[in-house]
Amino acid sequence: MDTLTQKRAVNTGRATGPSTAYDPAYDPLIASTPGQGRDYAPTYWIGTAGDPPPDDGPITHDIDVDVAIIGSGFTGLTTAIFLAQEYGIKATVLEANRVSWGCSTRNGGQAQCASGRLKRSQWIARYGLDTALRMHEEVCAGMETFKNLIKDIDCDPQPGGHLYIAHRPKAMPALEKEAKILREVFNYDARILDADTVKREYVDDKEAAGAMHEPEGIGIHAGKLAFGYLKKARALGAKVHPSSPVMGWETRNGVHYLKTPGGIVRARAVGIATGGYTSQGLHSQLKNRLLPILSNSIVTRPLTQAEIDACNFRTTQVITDTRILRHYYRLMPDGRVQIGSRSAITGHDAPEDKYKQFLIRDLHRKFPALEGIQIDYSWWGWVDVSHDMMPRIYQPDPKQTIYYALGYGGNGVMYSAQAGRRLAASIAGKGTPDLPIFRSKLPFPNVREVVESELFAPFRRFGQWWLYRWYHLKDEVI
Numbered sequence: 001m002d003t004l005t006q007k008r009a010v011n012t013g014r015a016t017g018p019s020t021a022y023d024p025a026y027d028p029l030i031a032s033t034p035g036q037g038r039d040y041a042p043t044y045w046i047g048t049a050g051d052p053p054p055d056d057g058p059i060t061h062d063i064d065v066d067v068a069i070i071g072s073g074f075t076g077l078t079t080a081i082f083l084a085q086e087y088g089i090k091a092t093v094l095e096a097n098r099v100s101w102g103c104s105t106r107n108g109g110q111a112q113c114a115s116g117r118l119k120r121s122q123w124i125a126r127y128g129l130d131t132a133l134r135m136h137e138e139v140c141a142g143m144e145t146f147k148n149l150i151k152d153i154d155c156d157p158q159p160g161g162h163l164y165i166a167h168r169p170k171a172m173p174a175l176e177k178e179a180k181i182l183r184e185v186f187n188y189d190a191r192i193l194d195a196d197t198v199k200r201e202y203v204d205d206k207e208a209a210g211a212m213h214e215p216e217g218i219g220i221h222a223g224k225l226a227f228g229y230l231k232k233a234r235a236l237g238a239k240v241h242p243s244s245p246v247m248g249w250e251t252r253n254g255v256h257y258l259k260t261p262g263g264i265v266r267a268r269a270v271g272i273a274t275g276g277y278t279s280q281g282l283h284s285q286l287k288n289r290l291l292p293i294l295s296n297s298i299v300t301r302p303l304t305q306a307e308i309d310a311c312n313f314r315t316t317q318v319i320t321d322t323r324i325l326r327h328y329y330r331l332m333p334d335g336r337v338q339i340g341s342r343s344a345i346t347g348h349d350a351p352e353d354k355y356k357q358f359l360i361r362d363l364h365r366k367f368p369a370l371e372g373i374q375i376d377y378s379w380w381g382w383v384d385v386s387h388d389m390m391p392r393i394y395q396p397d398p399k400q401t402i403y404y405a406l407g408y409g410g411n412g413v414m415y416s417a418q419a420g421r422r423l424a425a426s427i428a429g430k431g432t433p434d435l436p437i438f439r440s441k442l443p444f445p446n447v448r449e450v451v452e453s454e455l456f457a458p459f460r461r462f463g464q465w466w467l468y469r470w471y472h473l474k475d476e477v478i
């Protein structure tokens with residue numbers, strides 16, 4: 001490393017405020033960076049998390065660092081935590097906007113025992129039984145990593161498991177089959193509930209034709225979790241610099257030159273944790289390897305006791321339904337209902353009111369007693385979907401000290417903690433388990449996979465519109 005003094009921005013002991021407004025039409029496939037110093041999306045999480053904790057201010061000079069992490073969402077921050085905690089490496093986290101501005105402050109807060117979008121039966125079909133069993137161990141270990149990490153973070157946990165509701169009777173046989181595999185092959189105690197039991201003992205979702213209950217699943221407050229991770233990372237010695245987008249990247253003699261508006265960050269190793277906000281031009285290793293997909297979320301005003309009774313909300317567990325274009329929802333600790341699902345295809349269309357209205361219609365269909373209820377929060381964000389529905393935590397070129405953790409496909413609240421742990425181990429040269437998600441690059445689109453997985457999309461945008469219509473037909477009509 002050369003001898004440039006490691007000058008940094010003065011730590012003001014405050015959170016860096018926004019320098020530009022929130023951009024509701026931001027689109028990662030079009031914009032060259034996610035902006036600089038943008039304000040948070042107007043989410044329930046940001047509205048109720050309290051003041052953001054102090055950070056280290058924007059980069060204002062050229063600096064030399066051992067490890068730079070790009071992106072300060074759950075993945076970037078947990079990577080910094082594990083680098084410090086387990087390997088004594090104090091990372092420098094670079095964030096384009098405010099800390100955890102991306103998905104990590106926009107999600108549904110559902111920590112599930114999953115990674116990527118494939119079911120366990122699909123792991124068996126794709127990888128074979130032995131690898132599928134070891135993959136299951138990996139996500140269960142991830143759940144433990146997550147639980148340990150949030151022990152001392154006040155993020156309003158709602159434990160109790162995950163209720164996977166059949167949105168129509170036709171969905172039950174597949175659910176029963178999956179539950180049997182989970183119990184008998186993976187020794188994971190998934191239970192089938194009939195429609196009456198769901199409606200009487202859990203929640204009167206009018207669509208419910210039954211459900212699978214799985215033992216793992218925790219609802220969390222995403223904003224409080226992000227802020228908790230930030231505090232933890234900094235307490236361990238990591239530096240977190242908001243308003244510092246990486247706008248150019250050169251590698252010379254093994255040193256990475258990351259160009260930010262305030263100065264060049266010269267790093268010996270770089271971890272990429274940019275999720276669905278990864279620009280096409282960030283690095284050639286990533287171009288066209290992710291399909292960012294928009295997801296919408298709304299939160300109602302707090303329900304009255306009469307409304308809670310009318311919906312028979314007896315659980316605060318995290319809930320999803322069996323649609324390919326699934327809904328995720330739950331009753332929050334303060335009595336509001338949060339629900340989310342798919343949104344527009346492009347950032348340009350995302351602010352159109354019809355997407356919010358679709359979600360409100362879906363809420364009413366499940367809970368007619370909430371017809372007309374006031375919606376206090378509405379937002380959307382970009383989910384990082386990989387082209388084979390599974391994430392990768394990987395060093396794409398063994399000759400270059402570049403590592404990434406990407407592609408959780410809407411299942412990153414829990415798994416980002418484990419991915420951060422694995423990414424930290426890779427950067428520290430400690431290796432990762434022998435599983436496909438740690439041994440191969442994020443793939444390019446592959447048409448065969450879409451047919452096999454029947455899930456979102458190894459397709460680019462030109463086909464996404466048609467697939468959404470096909471999925472709608474499969475979910476609601478056929």
Ligand SMILES: Cc1cc2nc3c(=O)[nH]c(=O)nc-3n(C[C@H](O)[C@H](O)[C@H](O)COP(=O)(O)OP(=O)(O)OC[C@H]3O[C@@H](n4cnc5c(N)ncnc54)[C@H](O)[C@@H]3O)c2cc1C
Nearest residue numbers: 071073074075096102103104108110246275381411412413
């Ligand atoms: C609406 C919605 C609902 C969701 N619900 C759930 C859920 O209930 N359960 C679940 O498990 N998962 C859910 N997810 C997914 C989950 O939120 C993500 O998997 C997780 O937050 C990913 O975290 P991350 O740190 O990898 O990425 P992000 O949190 O997206 O962070 C990436 C960061 O990188 C920054 N960045 C990008 N480019 C640059 C650059 N050039 N320079 C500097 N910084 C850069 C961005 O500004 C951003 O802050 C949801 C996602 C959305 C959008």
